[in-house]
Amino acid sequence: MNQEYKYKKMHLDKEVIRHILKDELPASMYGFSVQEVQDRIVKYHEQCGGKPASIKDISTAVYNVLDELIESGKFQDSKGSKFRYYRSVENDDNSKDGNILKELLGVVTGDCSILHKHIETLKRLIEELEKRKSELQEIQDKYEFPYK
Numbered sequence: 001m002n003q004e005y006k007y008k009k010m011h012l013d014k015e016v017i018r019h020i021l022k023d024e025l026p027a028s029m030y031g032f033s034v035q036e037v038q039d040r041i042v043k044y045h046e047q048c049g050g051k052p053a054s055i056k057d058i059s060t061a062v063y064n065v066l067d068e069l070i071e072s073g074k075f076q077d078s079k080g081s082k083f084r085y086y087r088s089v090e091n092d093d094n095s096k097d098g099n100i101l102k103e104l105l106g107v108v109t110g111d112c113s114i115l116h117k118h119i120e121t122l123k124r125l126i127e128e129l130e131k132r133k134s135e136l137q138e139i140q141d142k143y144e145f146p147y148k
Contacts, residue, residue, distance in 0.1 A: 011054035012045050014061045020044055021065055022074065038062045078109065 005024075007016045020041050032040070038058055046052075055061055069075040 005048035005050070007045065008049035009051060011051045012042065012058070013054050014065060016045060016050065017041055017058075017061055018065045018068070021069060034059060034063050034066065037066065 007019065010016065021037075025040060025044060041062060042053070042058070066075060066077070070077055
């Protein structure tokens, strides 16, 4: 918990979200979705003594602040086929560990897209099998003897 948190006893709003992303959490932000960023912001704010949100749509506020930070060059985003991830540019590191993390994120992101393709293929095959199964059942019902 941050004892010097300047938003203690204040409601979570866009200004607080901006402060947390810029000054409090950047070092721990590496490859998170909007929902994960939002969850971390809310948790951090509450743990430091902040009050619940005073805005109705926290997700939109977080998304807007992330876009501002991307435009300012403090954050970058990676877009996948169904996902969008955000990370702090402060995490860019030319050290060996920094490169390993970047490579791992690339591998995980690539593996996720491959898994999603396989899932879609399996869903399509299951639908085809279910259709064929119902066709075969109709044929069987048509030619089945009245007694078994």
